[in-house]
Amino acid sequence: MGIAATHGRAAEALAVAYLELAGLRVLDRNLRLGGVEVDVLAAEGRDHVVVEVKYRARADYGGSAAAVDAGKRARLLRAASALVGRGHAGVRIDVVAIERVGDGIDVRHYRGAVEA
Numbered sequence: 001m002g003i004a005a006t007h008g009r010a011a012e013a014l015a016v017a018y019l020e021l022a023g024l025r026v027l028d029r030n031l032r033l034g035g036v037e038v039d040v041l042a043a044e045g046r047d048h049v050v051v052e053v054k055y056r057a058r059a060d061y062g063g064s065a066a067a068v069d070a071g072k073r074a075r076l077l078r079a080a081s082a083l084v085g086r087g088h089a090g091v092r093i094d095v096v097a098i099e100r101v102g103d104g105i106d107v108r109h110y111r112g113a114v115e116a
Contacts, residue, residue: 011055012039015096018107024049034082036075040096047090050080052113055098064097065110073114080114 001009016026024042031038033050040051052072054064068076076093083091093114099106 007055007057011098012053014098014105014107015051015053016040018096018109019051022109033079034085036079036082038076038079042094045090047092048083048088050076050083050091050093052076052093052095053098054095057100064099065095065108065113068095068113076114 012029016029019026019040019042024044026040026042027048028041029039031041033041038050039053042049042051052068054067056064056067080091080093092112095110095113097108097110
């Protein structure tokens with residue numbers, strides 16, 4: 001496994017720990033919904049939450065949150081639509097953006113980051 005894949009897995013593990021600490025229930029990781037790979041599927045109350053995890057070692061070019069471009073937003077919307085098609089009424093899309101900052105890590109949770 002290369003360094004990027006190792007960092008990606010570590011970022012997803014950190015995001016899962018953060019989400020659990022924030023009170024969300026993690027239902028699945030790295031699953032396919034509507035033909036789209038979803039990093040994390042969680043639940044908060046009755047809502048299902050499709051979570052995209054983005055990690056960047058540097059904040060150049062807008063940082064990790066900016067890496068969720070129009071194509072990625074469209075794919076996330078397709079995954080959310082697949083959940084709605086399965087009968088889940090409350091579905092939202094969140095982004096967990098993780099960046100290295102100095103000697104530490106910055107974790108930001110954007111609730112409802114992508115809207116239909």
